[in-house]
Amino acid sequence: MKFFNAEQIYAADKFTIKKQQISSNELMERAAVQIFNWLHLRMQGAQVKIHLFCGIGNNGGDGMALARHLKEHGYNITVNVVNYSEKRSKDFLINLDRLKDRKIWPNFLERDCEFEEIGRDDIIVDAIFGIGLNRTPDSWVTKLIQHLNDSGAFILSVDLPSGVFMDKAIENTQAVIKANHVLSFQAPKLIFFLPETGIYSNQWEVLDIGLDPEHLAGLETEFELIGKNELLPVYIPREKFSHKGNYGHALIIGGSYGKIGAVSLASKAAMAIGSGLVTAYVPKCGYVPIQTALPEVMVITDKDENHIQDITFDIAPTVIGLGVGMGVAQETSEAFSSFLDSVKSPLVIDADGLNLLSKKKDLLKKLTPKTILTPHPKELKRLIGEWKDDFDKLKKAKAFSKKYDVILVLKGAHTITVYENHGYVNNTGNPGMATAGSGDVLTGVITGLLAQGYEPLDAAVFGVYLHGRAGDIALEQTGYQALTASKIIEAIGLAFIDLFKMPEEPVPQEESNEAQS
Numbered sequence: 122m123k124f125f126n127a128e129q130i131y132a133a134d135k136f137t138i139k140k141q142q143i144s145s146n147e148l149m150e151r152a153a154v155q156i157f158n159w160l161h162l163r164m165q166g167a168q169v170k171i172h173l174f175c176g177i178g179n180n181g182g183d184g185m186a187l188a189r190h191l192k193e194h195g196y197n198i199t200v201n202v203v204n205y206s207e208k209r210s211k212d213f214l215i216n217l218d219r220l221k222d223r224k225i226w227p228n229f230l231e232r233d234c235e236f237e238e239i240g241r242d243d244i245i246v247d248a249i250f251g252i253g254l255n256r257t258p259d260s261w262v263t264k265l266i267q268h269l270n271d272s273g274a275f276i277l278s279v280d281l282p283s284g285v286f287m288d289k290a291i292e293n294t295q296a297v298i299k300a301n302h303v304l305s306f307q308a309p310k311l312i313f314f315l316p317e318t319g320i321y322s323n324q325w326e327v328l329d330i331g332l333d334p335e336h337l338a339g340l341e342t343e344f345e346l347i348g349k350n351e352l353l354p355v356y357i358p359r360e361k362f363s364h365k366g367n368y369g370h371a372l373i374i375g376g377s378y379g380k381i382g383a384v385s386l387a388s389k390a391a392m393a394i395g396s397g398l399v400t401a402y403v404p405k406c407g408y409v410p411i412q413t414a415l416p417e418v419m420v421i422t423d424k425d426e427n428h429i430q431d432i433t434f435d436i437a438p439t440v441i442g443l444g445v446g447m448g449v450a451q452e453t454s455e456a457f458s459s460f461l462d463s464v465k466s467p468l469v470i471d472a473d474g475l476n477l478l479s480k481k482k483d484l485l486k487k488l489t490p491k492t493i494l495t496p497h498p499k500e501l502k503r504l505i506g507e508w509k510d511d512f513d514k515l516k517k518a519k520a521f522s523k524k525y526d527v528i529l530v531l532k533g534a535h536t537i538t539v540y541e542n543h544g545y546v547n548n549t550g551n552p553g554m555a556t557a558g559s560g561d562v563l564t565g566v567i568t569g570l571l572a573q574g575y576e577p578l579d580a581a582v583f584g585v586y587l588h589g590r591a592g593d594i595a596l597e598q599t600g601y602q603a604l605t606a607s608k609i610i611e612a613i614g615l616a617f618i619d620l621f622k623m624p625e626e627p628v629p630q631e632e633s634n635e636a637q638s
């Protein structure tokens with residue numbers, strides 16, 4: 122699913138209005154009816170107090186139109202206009218008149234006015250600002266926003282939480298609505314997925330308001346949300362007459378005294394994701410543990426007992442995953458540098474491999490094209506330097522990817538894979554996966570996919586998705602706290618099977634008809 126920017130949404134509005142021969146007000150009405158149906162289905166006429174706060178633009182217009190529908194269905198509402206500007210939009214004014222025609226008189230909120238009391242059990246509809254926000258709200262609007270956040274009431278935001286910009290960082294965190302639920306029109310917004318802005322949208326849902334699908338499909342976007350629809354075409358099916366040689370040979374290089382488990386996890390994950398053969402390259406102390414724990418995996422040992430000192434081998438792996446548990450000893454660093462002089466295979470580099478690259482940035486130039494780097498935030502900072510905010514981070518990551526021709530997997534709650542000018546946002550995974558060894562599993566997963574012939578970018582995006590999905594499936598048995606890296610590996614098979622499950626049944630007809638009435 123694509124993430125559109127504000128200009129693309131405005132243009133899609135215009136295009137749709139022209140093509141479907143409707144007025145902009147009719148489009149607003151569609152949006153408002155969708156929100157009304159959502160609320161009505163859940164509230165079934167309950168007399169909980171609903172406080173609507175509407176701006177003077179089209180986000181406010183959505184709120185005014187919603188107020189009319191709520192009133193007509195007997196809901197207990199108060200309507201407030203947050204009068205932050207004289208420049209009211211045409212469709213806001215039309216909907217204000219329609220409210221007045223029905224004898225509903227909104228309270229007009231201005232600087233220095235008193236705000237109405239809101240109970241903890243009430244509901245707030247936030248339609249103050251939408252995608253048109255272009256500067257930080259005034260201090261009195263900020264105070265109102267704080268008043269709403271402090272009320273403890275359930276906040277439903279229209280399109281996005283008021284105070285979040287579509288394309289830049291928040292300047293004053295006090296001036297942002299903390300939404301319990303966001304009903305976003307047509308497509309999700311990138312800001313729901315970035316840590317600094319995502320915290321303002323506890324939950325979100327997309328409402329289809331019928332913008333022209335062909336027009337939207339033709340738009341180029343910098344970011345997209347990854348789900349089954351994006352990945353099914355990427356999946357490489359298993360051929361009946363194939364053999365293990367068709368599925369590649371993954372070599373996992375890493376480990377040091379006390380950290381052999383990292384290689385064990387990565388190798389096991391590479392096997393579970395379907396690599397034909399897997400070999401682990403470890404210091405001598407890793408030989409017995411890996412041979413004992415993983416009968417399917419072959420082992421090559423370094424000349425040293427405790428640290429890797431010389432990366433040479435006489436096998437021809439399809440792909441190499443390097444760095445997990447490896448340490449940053451001087452000898453390891455030198456061995457890594459001379460290994461990069463001759464390596465031709467595709468590479469996945471994680472953990473201490475990344476730390477070594479950060480220490481000697483010249484090594485980045487020696488990487489095979491489209492090497493996949495999988496940094497967590499601290500490792501990323503060492504690689505690309507400090508960033509000001511999430512948007513700056515993405516900009517720097519793109520520049521870094523272009524400069525060195527690498528694929529960056531920015532690990533986080535919503536991992537984003539960046540290649541050149543594009544970002545692929547993941548939507549699987551859960552906080553239980555913030556656990557030791559989870560990253561080692563991801564390295565194994567991506568390496569194992571590359572071994573099977575997936576293109577590097579596909580392997581990275583698909584690997585991140587499957588790793589997260591396996592974590593979600595494992596969570597059902599373990600809960601957040603007891604989720605371990607080994608449990609993620611065990612669920613990889615189910616993550617593949619889940620890829621081909623049909624989506625859940627739609628809501629039965631009677632129920633959806635009720636919502637329209």
Ligand SMILES: NC(=O)C1=CN([C@@H]2O[C@H](COP(=O)(O)OP(=O)(O)OC[C@H]3O[C@@H](n4cnc5c(N)ncnc54)[C@H](OP(=O)(O)O)[C@@H]3O)[C@@H](O)[C@H]2O)[C@@H](O)CC1
Nearest residue numbers: 149178179180205250251252253254255256257258280306
């Ligand atoms: N296809 C869709 O998705 C559809 C979208 N629809 C809805 O339209 C919404 C976008 O509406 P919108 O363009 O009127 O902008 P909105 O956010 O209401 O802001 C209003 C104005 O406020 C101003 N302003 C900005 N910052 C400010 C500040 N700090 N303090 C004071 N003023 C400030 C700025 O005007 P300016 O003063 O800069 O000229 C801005 O224009 C969208 O989110 C969705 O809810 C649906 O109706 C139908 C289909």
Ligand SMILES: [K+]
Nearest residue numbers: 247250281283
């Ligand atoms: K809003």
